[in-house]
Amino acid sequence: MTSRALSKRTEIRLAGEGGQGMILAGIILAEAAAIYDGKQAVQTQSYGPEARGGASKSEVVISDGEIDHPEVLAADAVVTLSQEACSKYAASVRPGGLLIVDEEKVAYIPVAGAIKLPITRLAYENTGKTITANSVALGVLVGLTGVVSRQALEKAVAARVPKGTEEMNHKAIAVGFAMAKQVTGVRQK
Numbered sequence: 001m002t003s004r005a006l007s008k009r010t011e012i013r014l015a016g017e018g019g020q021g022m023i024l025a026g027i028i029l030a031e032a033a034a035i036y037d038g039k040q041a042v043q044t045q046s047y048g049p050e051a052r053g054g055a056s057k058s059e060v061v062i063s064d065g066e067i068d069h070p071e072v073l074a075a076d077a078v079v080t081l082s083q084e085a086c087s088k089y090a091a092s093v094r095p096g097g098l099l100i101v102d103e104e105k106v107a108y109i110p111v112a113g114a115i116k117l118p119i120t121r122l123a124y125e126n127t128g129k130t131i132t133a134n135s136v137a138l139g140v141l142v143g144l145t146g147v148v149s150r151q152a153l154e155k156a157v158a159a160r161v162p163k164g165t166e167e168m169n170h171k172a173i174a175v176g177f178a179m180a181k182q183v184t185g186v187r188q189k
Helices: 022-036 083-092 119-127 130-145 150-160 166-188
Strands: 009-017 040-047 055-063 075-080 093-102 115-117
Touching (some): 009 022, 009 083, 009 130, 075 130, 083 093, 093 130, 115 130, 130 150, 130 166
Parallel strands (some): 075 093, 093 115
16 A cells, blocks of 8 residues: 555545544544545444443545545544554455554454554543544545545644643644654565
8 A cells, every 4th residue: 555545436444442532533533534635425323232341333434526425434544542442343345445443442344454553542642531542543544545644634733632732632633643654664675
């Protein structure tokens, strides 16, 4: 995968435990596409019955044209920040797609070829808050795929995160982009 947009219609699934901010990450990604990059976008979400601590997922479909089906059918990219999310959704990545997992939260990956990064640890080390792991994950995702522009992502984050946390979340996004650059460099060698 290169740093260009994945295809005309890009399907992304962001999953983790309730409270990790993956629903917010999906909303931010969809708004970055639709409001700031002028693309079409649809975002849906679901929570496990436990809410905080249970499985949650956000699905985002981004397209240059009309979106005729709002659900993810075969994900171009899946990001998982918990073992339960990885076990449930890793296999939904289409062949040749991208699976990004938090290597310290996910011990078993049921498919080959995942990109394993210490997303939550990097969030904590760089911002002092593990809740910014969703912003790190968005930086990695956008850095690897180019599905939205970095500028659009940063504007959407500034508009959506709680007031007073914008700078911290921008720092987390930058960490994600730096990790994506490292992954791209390693994969091209």
